[in-house]
Amino acid sequence: MLGSSWLREGMRVTTVVLGDLGRSPRMQYHAEALAAHEVDVDIVACAGSALHAELRGHPRITCHLLPPARERSLPRALLLPVAAGRAVLQALRLVWVFLVVLRKPDVILVQNPPAVPTLLVTIAAARLRGARLIIDWHNLAWAVLALGIGPRHPLVSLARWYERVLGRRADGHLAVSDALRAELAVRWGIAPVRVLRDRPAERFAPLPDEARRLLRRRLVERLGLAGLEPALVVSPTSWTRDEDFDLLLDAVRRCEALAAERAFPDVLVLLTGRGPRRARFEAQAATLPGRRLHVRTLWLEPDDYPRVLGAADLGLCLHRSASGLDLPMKIADMQGAGLPVCALDYGLCLDEALRHEDTGLRFADAAALARQWIDLLATFPRATEHLARLRSNVEKARGTTWRAGWEAEAREVLLPHA
Template sequence: MASFWLLLWEFSLTIAVVISILVTIFLVTLPSAYSHFHPHEIKETDFQDKDKEDATQSGYAYFQAHKEKDRTLKAQASVQVVVLGDIGRSPRMQYHALSIASHGGKVDLIGYVDPSVDINPDVKAHRLINIIPIPVFPFGTKNRLLFLLLAPFKVAWQFQALYHALGYRTKACRWMLIQNPPSIPTLLVARIICFFRNTQLVVDWHNFGYSILALRLGPRHPLVRLSEWYEGFFARGATAHLAVTNAMCRVLKEKWSIDALPLHDRPAKHLRPLTIAQRIEFLKTRPELQGQPFDLERRSWRLIVSSTSWTPDEDFSILLDAVVQYAAERKQKRNLPRIWAVITGKGPLQSYYLAKVQQLVSEGKLDETIISTAWLTTDDYARLLGSADLGVSLHTSSSGVDLPMKVVDMFGTGLPVAGWSKFKAWPELVKEGENGRGFGSAEGLCQVLQDLFGSDDRELKRLGNGALREQERRWDDEWMPVAGKLFRLH
């Protein structure tokens, strides 16, 4: 028995020494803590000749107006904007970065950079924004068992990649703004770095990480429950919280005693209504319409657009079934126009649904209907929305209290919306019968399409006018009184 305790003591002592050495290395090698007396500096040499030609977009105009006698700009607000996901698919975090930079803050935008996904050109052009790419975990799977087996390795990979980017590849900042979800391991890494660097952490709640995990594993799975505890425990210590809806603010307060500030998504400046001539000019460039007997002047057809990530929380089969039902109704009701449906986005279920589309076409269930997919640049996506007749949102919300930003984008171009409305936060975004219509089934969506396209267009125009009113308040109008005030920007 004595030998057992001696062995246990030696083992414990060894572990303690190893931990002590690792902590010492950590403290010595981690860059120095943030000092309020040493703000980030922007110099004249940070701008190239082309930046000076487009002074507003690059931030050079702000630099010229606010530089000090030594020809440097002291950025009092420095922010690490963190998304453990693809930056190009995270428009809200890009808007955060642009708003901070346009008001004189220095930004390190940290996340995955997919070469096939365009980052907002304004973000890339602004010299007060530094994009820091982090490496993607090289293995992925749709298999549930393999997903569970790979999960620890993926988390370890993400931990070291994110830790290295936040602690060593970027300077210490006054603020860190992180997107949640994903929560694991983002919240833990952020808390560690913020603690040792005296950085103030702000969590921007887009949804709940555990509710998304529950879509894959089920709500009662032990990992889901562990994720829920982890999310609440590590988020509570943040300096401040932002949330996309009032409903989410209430849930955060009730669930984890977190006081969050509501910051609703609003359309960015590049999303604008188009004139009829601009619509026709853009649609003439689309390859899907080549050879089709569409009259672009008279619009004897209707264009619907849906942006999806092709994931389980956006069930594309609802739109597909609705369009099939609409095509069947059109054979009986000739007043119904043809439909061209464009689905934008990339994701894991895309190939599965495209195969279903081909099967339906071969069975003759999509006669005189075009369903096409597209991956567009930021500008072309804005033009597509501005050229459409109706936007469709299939977002079903894993938590019931988040909202799809794609609807905000649609409103930015004056496009009315039909969307899945069977969750709590939906009325915060779409006002039924004023700027859009809700549905709760494929049959419901089919009826909406018939109501809006089968009449004299009066209701469709009325919804369009409501969408135009929504686009009057832009992102910066919403952002400055909330986040701008938090970061002490002017």
């Protein structure tokens, strides 16, 4: 009997993500998992941030990088003209890549959002080249658009129609949450959809004590806080519209006021990543009191990011879902590193990633977040009973890694004969 490797001999998968590949960990993980099954992978994505070490130089993975989109905050009146021009240019580049550059794929795996122009171009490419098209639904693109131009704008209705009609024409579907799977099935008639949950890669783990101390010391010195030994709260962010930075600034001010009335340690609140809203936030953060809470921003290379999470005391998620149906991968990363997470509560979908008072806490406003910081960090460097219990629960819940989850939930969709 012939083995499964024979069934995949010469198999080729093209993955498409019209965003910064370095900030698209889920699509990088897809490529690594496929390559581990002896599949040749072409990645079509935008250049930008550095890639995971596992991806760089992999003999079965070829990256075809498009020019990066210029990151800038635009007035609402300019959002649509600029986006339309960008979409046309991206469509032309994608058509060129599929017709001229790439070898014939057996499967095309596309991330959604963005839906424009990727869904139209990849559906056409799949039909012309006899490939199966799989959509990995991270969110609903029309809901993300509504954040920028308002939910009542007529283009939002058009975008919803476009996404639904073209989404139905795919040959298979993955989704990040049960809530998103149900939405696609009930409202859009898209089924079956396999849920592939975000899970941490193996490199996300708590650091040993000595490595933790050394990394924290270097970090505070680099950020201009030499001489302090603060508690470390880390918030991974992409600096996009679906994250509530105003709430964070308000929470810092409120926590400073509460800390002035009691003994409270220094706290470093570190926001990682880069994006169009970072400069504005940094200007606002510079006006904070900075008595006990020190807010800093820092871009971390892919190999440093899991180590900083592994050295932290507490995670913070400011994601305010555009659709109420997606789950931020940063929560999985932080939990993989052993961190309880304080997460902005945007609805029932969040239950799939974080259980309140079990693996973290949820907050609805700045006052609640400030109180959580006071409660969890008051006795630093000794952990409060509350924080110790949450950390213990996170450690107990750590289990399935990304690769194991992919094998159980996605392999059958992408490699049906494996």
